[in-house]
Amino acid sequence: MNMTAVLSSKLASLLVSFFLLIMSVSAVAEIRLTQEESRWLEQHGASVTVGVAIVPPYLSNSVNGNQVEGLSMDYLKLIEQALGSEFKYRVFDDFASLVAAARDRSVDIVFAITKTEKRSEYLNFTPVYSHVGNKIFTQKGRFKRATMSDFAGKRFALPRETALIEYVQNNYPDVQLVQVRNLQEAFSLLAAGLVDGVGASASAGYLYSVKEGIDNISIVGRIGLDYDVAFASRNDRPLLGQLLDKAMVSLTETQKQVIEERWLSPEDSQRIDTQTVFQWLMIVGFALTVVLLLIVVLWNRSLKREVTHRKEIQKEVSFLAYHDELTGAYNRQFMAETLAEYTRLPCTETQATCVILLGLDNFSLINEFYGQKIGDFVLRRTSERLQGRLDGASVLARNGGDEFTVLLRHDANHTSLSHFADRLIAEISLPIVSGDQSFSLTASAGISIQKHELDDPLRLLEQADLALHEAKKKNTGSYLFYASEMSDRLHENQQLVVALAEALSSDLFYLEYQPQVALCSGEVIGFEALARWQHPTLGNIPPDRFIALAEQEGLIVTLGDRVLQLACQQGCEWLEQGIEFQRLAVNVSVKQFVESDFASKVLNVLEQSGFPAEKLELEITESVFLGDLTLAKETMQKLTQQGVCFSIDDFGTGFSSLLYLKDLPVLKLKLDQGFIRGITQDNSSLQIVKASLQMGQALNMDVIVEGVETCDEYQMLLAMRCGHAQGYLFGRPMKPDLITAPRLRQISASVGAIVPASVI
Known part of the structure; x- marks a missing residue:
């Protein structure tokens, strides 16, 4: 090796060492020690002796006399940093001397050793940190x-x-x-x-x-x-072993990767x-016949490898064509083909083709809270458990997402099939353990039974899907059998979806506005925009129905954008007519809010309509904050900087947390009407309303209650110093042409008639 190569090698080693040091300082995870461990480390840490032997080429190497470097030494440096302590090092001439010293307890830690039965008599071992073949x-x-x-x-x-x-x-x-x-x-x-x-x-x-x-x-x-290399410590000092274990666990994957990339290379x-091969090639190179023969042999071997490789790929492709890659269960394609075979079999009272479609309830929360890796683990364990409940004639397939299909020949009796579905749901409900975490799931199921010959075998799967969706809506955690009424409702919903999409661009979709009043004065301070749909043949469709339908069919963002556009246009018209108000409240769905261009959409609507941003109030629900809280904060800040304000709708019914109230630019809390309706008879509702009002006042937030319908409710809210309210007592939702200055004065006067003279 020439001098340039030597210098280059040393320079590269120094650069890697520097990078390793930076990564170590910045990435060591915090270790939580018990009081006993902390005392032991404080008393004995400086006297701990590490025994090291020279085991080249990468575990340990001698440099500059007594200096030792290597993979094991880099791990020890990170352990010292994690524990905040420095060890003493004793270098042995050979590994045998080191093991003898460990046996005699003249060293406290052995730097690199493989666990054996004899060594376990006097040493405790850490997790393995390297492997040597x-x-x-x-x-x-x-x-x-x-x-x-x-x-x-x-x-x-x-x-x-x-x-x-x-x-x-x-x-x-x-x-x-x-x-x-x-x-x-x-x-x-x-x-x-x-x-x-x-x-x-x-x-x-x-x-x-x-x-x-x-x-x-x-x-x-x-x-x-093969050597499974670990650190070892004297077993008469168990606290030292515990400290080493915690330090090893604290090391990050990045730190380990840096060390391995520095010292290890594929064997x-x-x-x-x-050298011998090259010499041999030079010799045979003089013989043309031998060279040609070698080429033929190598080509033949390459061809064999190619054939083998293609067979392996073909085998893998064949597997993936009919199996789910994540769980190993069959996939939808295999299910469709097998279903066609099963539905051709005769149907009798004692033997019929049945489909049980299982859906995990609220599985998306596991992915959101714990990450996709944990979610995938849960799906694999669920698949294994279901497979363990099936006999050889039944087929389990994963449809994708969180749904599993069971295809079987079974007694057509509902009672018998119900017991089987219960067992499957119970199996899923058993806790799933991953590390120190445990997850308990529920599942719903839809069941369909073939009663006659089918033109389309997939119809049986579609019927189970309809039953599953009904079960999730009506009987979460249980099952429902398919009934023909489900198909009728599906057909009706499909027609409504088409009609709703058309209505959003016509006058059939419109807004009504419910006034919001200041309780102490009766003044109308604003309005809430409420969506309405006049179907040409069915008449008024209830908002809860068509909004749920829009959520389900992917129309909710379009609907929300239309509501915002109509509300801002109407607000401008009122201002031009001289009708004064503080805020116009518009509801925003979660799907609408989390879109990346939501803030830009709102600002564009304000600019095109000319409606002042400071008069727009966007009502969002607490479920918005179950997602990316940082993104939510950025979106809200972009709009609040322009004057738009935010309120929390249905406060207290969802993900209530003081954390987001403290960190996010929320100016108003809107109490759900479910609390208000019970305050005159239910002490619990009364206390919840009192606490919410006190919290809003403490956080300097406005609080508005909805659903006020009686004078008693009004008087109680006024006594609790509630600032704002809306409800049928003050006015039902009205079409915009009915909202005039005289009408608003009439509302204020009627509220003022209820207010005690002492308050006015």
């Missing part, structure tokens, strides 16, 4: 391939006190072991023909063969035991023969 080395030509059984009655060299010694003695007692001081001595004996074989890693073999100029050895097989079992 052990190979069999012999002189060239002695063996083509070999196992340890081939060395019965032969001399085989291994370093003293290594785990390989114990392994060979226990499993191959006929092998004549030659225990040497180190691998350098072992390879020297092999090169001289004084031993028949040596056990070592490929990288160590390459290092010593090059270092000693040995070129007559080769790798012929695996020993059968190449042929690299110690590279």
Whole structure:
């Protein structure tokens, strides 16, 4: 190696070390120690002695005399940083001396060691941090391939006190072991023909063969035991072992990757023969016939590999064509083809083709809270459990998402099939454990039974899907059998979806406005825009029905955009007519709010309509904050900077948390009418309303209640110093042409008639 190469190698090593140091300081996770562990570390940490032996080429190497570097040493540096302590280091001439010192308890920690039964008598072991594959080395030509059984009655060299010694003695007692001081001595004996074989890693073999100029050895097989390298500590100091375990657990994957990339490289079992191969190629290169023959042989081998590779790919593609990649269960394609076969079988009272479609309830929350990796684990475990409940004739398939289909031949009796569905749902409901986390799920099911010959076999699957959706709406956590009325409702809903899409661009879709009043004065301070739909034949469609339909069919964003546009246009018209108000409230759905361009949409509508931003109030529900809280905050800040204000609709019925109230620009809380209707008889509702009002006042937020219908409710709210309200007592939702200045004065006067004179 020339001087330039040496300098380049050292410079690269220094740069990697510097990068490792930076990563270590910035990425070490915080360790939580018990009081007992902290006291022990404070009293004994500075006196802990680490025993180190030189085990090149990468576990540990000697540099500059007493300095040692290597993969194990980099891990020890990170452990010291994690524990906030510095160890003492004692370097041994060979590994055998180190193990003897550990046995005598003259060192506290062993830097790199494999767990064995004998060593466990005096050491505790950390999790494994590296793996070293052990190979069999012999002189060239002695063996083509070999196992340890081939060395019965032969001399085989291994370093003293290594785990390989114990392994060979226990499993191959006929092998004549030659225990040497180190691998350098072992390879020297092999090169001289004084031993028949040596056990070592490929990288160590390459290092010593090059270092000693040995070129007559080769790798012929695996020993059968690979080193699982770990740290070990004296077992009479259990707290030290606990501290090492916690430090190892705190290391990040990035730190481990940096260390491994610095020290490890793929083992190449042929690299110690590279020079010989090149020499051989140069010799045969002079013989054209041999070269041509070699080319033919290599081409033939390449062709075989290509054929094998294509067969493997074909096998994998064939598997994936009919299996779900995540769970290993059958997929929808296989289910469709098998369903066609099952539906051709005769249907009787005792044997009919049945489909049970299972859907996990609220599974999306697991992905949102714990991440997709945990979600995938839950799906795999669910698939395994369901498969364990089925006999060989039943088919389990994953439809995608969180739905599983069971296809079976079963008694057509509903009672019998109900018991089977109950067992499947109960199986899913059992806790699923991942690490220190446990998840409990519920599932709903839709069941369909073939009663006659079907033109389209998939019809049976569609019927189970309809039953599942009905079960999720009406009987979550249980099951429903398909009934023809479900198809009728589906057809009706499909017609309504088409009509709704058309109505959104016509006068059939319109807004009504309900006044909001200041309780102490009766003044109308604003309005809430409420969507209405006049169907040409069915008349007025209730908002809860067509809004739910829009959510289900993907029209809710279009509907919400239309409501915002109509409300801002109407607000402008009122201002031009001289009708004064503080705010115009518009409801915003979660799907609408989380769109990346939502803020831009709102600002564009304000600009096109000319409606002042400071008069627009957007009502959002607490479920918005179940998603990306940072994104929600950014969206709200973009709009509040322009004057738009936000209120929390139906406060107290969803994800109530003081955290988002503190961090997000929310100016108003809107109490759900369910609390208001009970305040005159139900003390719990009364206390909830009182607490919400006090919290709003403490946070300097306006509080408005909805659903006020009686004078008693009004008087109680007024006594609790509630600021604003809306409800039938003050005015029902009205078409915009009915909202005039005289009408607003009339509303104020009627409210003023209720207010006690002392308040006015």
